[in-house]
Amino acid sequence: xxxxxxxxxxxxxxxxxxxxxxxxxxxxxxxxxxxxxxxxxxxxxxxxxxxxxxxxxxxxxxxxxxxxxxxxxxxxxxxxxxxxxxxxxxxxxxxxxxxxxxxxxxxxxxxxxxxxxxxxxxxxxxxxxxxxxxxxxxxxxxxxxxxxxxxxxxxxxxxxxxxxxxxxxxxxxxxxxxxxxxxxxxxxxxxxxxxxxxxxxxxxxxxxxxxxxxxxxxxxxxxxxxxxxxxxxxx
Amino acid sequence: xxxxxxxxxxxxxxxxxxxxxxxxxxxxxxxxxxxxxxxxxxxxxxxxxxxxxxxxxxxxxxxxxxxxxxxxxxxxxxxxxxxxxxxxxxxxxxxxxxxxxxxxxxxxxxxxxxxxxxxxxxxxxxxxxxxxxxxxxxxxxxxxxxxxxxxxxxxxxxxxxxxxxxxxxxxxxxxxxxxxxxxxxxxxxxxxxxxxxxxxxxxxxxxxxxxxxxxxxxxxxxxxxxxxxxxxxxxxxxxxxxxxxxxxxxxxxxxxxxx
Numbered sequence: 001x002x003x004x005x006x007x008x009x010x011x012x013x014x015x016x017x018x019x020x021x022x023x024x025x026x027x028x029x030x031x032x033x034x035x036x037x038x039x040x041x042x043x044x045x046x047x048x049x050x051x052x053x054x055x056x057x058x059x060x061x062x063x064x065x066x067x068x069x070x071x072x073x074x075x076x077x078x079x080x081x082x083x084x085x086x087x088x089x090x091x092x093x094x095x096x097x098x099x100x101x102x103x104x105x106x107x108x109x110x111x112x113x114x115x116x117x118x119x120x121x122x123x124x125x126x127x128x129x130x131x132x133x134x135x136x137x138x139x140x141x142x143x144x145x146x147x148x149x150x151x152x153x154x155x156x157x158x159x160x161x162x163x164x165x166x167x168x169x170x171x172x173x174x175x176x177x178x179x180x181x182x183x184x185x186x187x188x189x190x191x192x193x194x195x196x197x198x199x200x201x202x203x204x205x206x207x208x209x210x211x212x213x214x215x216x217x218x219x220x221x222x223x224x225x226x227x228x229x230x231x232x233x234x235x
Numbered sequence: 236x237x238x239x240x241x242x243x244x245x246x247x248x249x250x251x252x253x254x255x256x257x258x259x260x261x262x263x264x265x266x267x268x269x270x271x272x273x274x275x276x277x278x279x280x281x282x283x284x285x286x287x288x289x290x291x292x293x294x295x296x297x298x299x300x301x302x303x304x305x306x307x308x309x310x311x312x313x314x315x316x317x318x319x320x321x322x323x324x325x326x327x328x329x330x331x332x333x334x335x336x337x338x339x340x341x342x343x344x345x346x347x348x349x350x351x352x353x354x355x356x357x358x359x360x361x362x363x364x365x366x367x368x369x370x371x372x373x374x375x376x377x378x379x380x381x382x383x384x385x386x387x388x389x390x391x392x393x394x395x396x397x398x399x400x401x402x403x404x405x406x407x408x409x410x411x412x413x414x415x416x417x418x419x420x421x422x423x424x425x426x427x428x429x430x431x432x433x434x435x436x437x438x439x440x441x442x443x444x445x446x447x448x449x450x451x452x453x454x455x456x457x458x459x460x461x462x463x464x465x466x467x468x469x470x471x472x473x474x475x476x477x478x479x480x481x482x483x484x485x486x487x488x489x490x491x492x493x494x
Contacts, residue, residue, distance in 0.1 A: 115331055118342075140323075143330045143388055144396045145343030147316040152346050165316070171296075172289045176314065 001081060002029075002186045003106030003193075007066070007092045007127060009120075012113045013137035014091050015043045016168035017177070022051050024171075024178055025087065032085035034076045036060060036069045037093040054083040065092055066099035070195060073103065077190045087181070097123065100130035102196045107184040108132045109177070114142045114150055114165075121153040128154060130196040133162040133180050140167040241266070241320050241399045242304050244287065244426070249298030251450030252279070257299075259451050262444065266399060268426045269417060271437045274446030280430045281325075283446065284402040287428065288323045289313060297449065317347065322392035325404040330376040330384060337372035343395050354394055362390035364419065365411045367480070382410040389416060393423060400426045407433040410479075414439065414469075435472045438465040 004021075006014050022031055033055040035043045044055040056079070060068035069092045080088040092101045102108030110131040112120060115138050121128060128134065134154055139147060147165065154163055162180060166173040187193070205218040215224055244264040248257035264270065264287075272280045282297055290301045290313045303312060303320070311318040332339055340355045355372070362370050365386035370379065379387065385406050392398050401420060406429075407413055413436050420427045429436050437443055443455040474493060481488050 115329075118332060140325065141327050141329055143328055144316060144322050144392055144398075145339060145346070146330065146332060148346045148396075149342055151316060163314070165314070167285075170285065172285060173314070175292075175294045 001077065001085060002087045002181065002184060003077070003090070003103070004087070004109055004181050004184070005069075005090045005092065005102050005106050006109045006111060007101050007131075008111035009097060009113070009116065009124065010093065012111045012116070013135075013168045014111045015047075016137065017109070017111050017135050017166070017174075018043075018089055018091055019047065019050070020166075020168055020171045020174045021089065021178060021181060022047065022053065024174070025181065026051055026053070028182075029087040030083075030085045031087045031089060032080035032083050034058070034072075034080075034088065034090045035093075036065050036072070036091065038065055041093070043091065054080070054085065060093075064096070064099065066101040069101050073193070074190065077187065077193075086186075098126050100127045100195075100197055102130050102132075103193050104196060105185070105187045105189075105193050107181055108196065109135060109180075111135045111137060112154075114138045114147065118146060118149045118153060121150065121157050125157045126197075128157040128161060131158070131161060132184070133164060133177060135168070135177055136163060136165045137168045139165040139173070140170075244400065245302040245305065246283075246287065247300040247302065248451070249286075249291075249293070249295075249300075251448045253448060255450065257450045259454060262451070262454060264400065264426050264428070266424045266426055267421055268442070269421060269429075269440040270427070270442045270444060271429045271431050271440035272444045272446060273431060273437055274452070278446040279449035280446050281404055282449065283444070283451070284323065284404060284428060284430055287400070288321050288402060320398055321400045321402060322396050322398035323402040323404065324385065324388050324392065324406060326406070328388060330379075330388070333375065333377050335373050336370055336376060336379070336387065339376050340391065340395065343391060347395060349395065358390045358394045359387075361394060361419070362386040365389060365416050367410075367412070386411050393420065393425065399424075400428070402428050402430075404430045405432065407431060407436050434464075435468040438468050 006018060008014050025031060031053050033044065033047050033053060035041050035057040037057060038060055041057045044057040047053060048055040058068060058072055069090065076090065077088060108131040110127050112134060114136050136150060151163060154161060164173050164176045210218060246262040248259055250256055272283055274280055286295055286297055286299045287301055289295065290308045291299045292307060293300050312320060330339060336359060337355055340358055344354060359370055359372055366382045368380060368383055370383050370387060392401055417427065417439050429440060431437055438461055441456065445452045445455065478488055
């Protein structure tokens, strides 16, 4: 079975990219789809109805969606296997963009919207750093100058990242993403799959629902104002 | 900028929406060509220029193939906007960056590693040949009118991106000087392809591609047979342009608007 993990900011066009991938690849692969979201998601029902593929979702609720994704990924591979799938697409709602939900033995796809501003790639460096391929959506809406500058900022963050520019509704440029999905080696040992980098996990007392203001009320990962320069320094 | 000069682009036929093969053998586009794509709304005009823009390889909904100099284009032509020999400007194309015109162009010039600083001024001057409302270097990009934005994007594509092929999707609606744009592009050896509903733009183009049901129905080369229609269209366009200026200026139009 092949695995691809799709992540990116809300409304970047992740599901439009997934939809194009399914539309083209469904003749050659049996595809299973898992959506990880925070509070509400409808994509699993939409994609199941549109393509007749096994699809499901989990809500991360109080937990960071990328953490939730890490927790359930191994189960999801078993589920997809039971469904007879040979390609599992996992779409994460990863919200704070500090995490990078990509794993070994799976293609890491980051989706960014070209209209999100030319500095956005710099702001989501952690996610870009560990991905294999960046899909830039809504490319039809921006000027030539902004296209080029956006691309340069992505390269600045990760020079090795493959970049695909697309109008995901039309599917332009998608052939390069599909090729990357198909060329990526299948899972060889599901029990050996690892996260590519350590995310800023720190399941802290705020994560679990403590609402007091001030570090004095918390334990675990705490910060004082004076030494808060590096709140996170990831891989 | 491009390592490979573009001698010609060839479009090979695909299928109509109902699955029938298109009835042309090939359409070849060379530097200096002016082509308009016409047909009813929904007939596949934008899909055709999208095929050119992505250098379709029988992998778009239309099944067309687009060749550069007779062969499949190198991947960087398709994938890297800085190497792409095609600039597409649509009605939706925007400049989102909230910065001054000169800064915006400087950003593009830097990303292209162009050292000639005069190019920014020349780009603004060229844009001002296309629009009646002068663009100032310190104006905010986001405050430009539709016509100013289109004019600037066309000038940017010509001078900074230096794209040999321009695809303009219904830009005439934005009130730019169409004739001047065509003149400049032709003089600069650019190939320009308009998706258009505008009679003057269609008549000014040397070739017309007529679309129907997602397919190219025919390609017309009018030669000089439409000379009378062109001068009529020019005259009417002149009348409308003068009326537009009068109305913009807040005047009553009581006399004839003939030149």
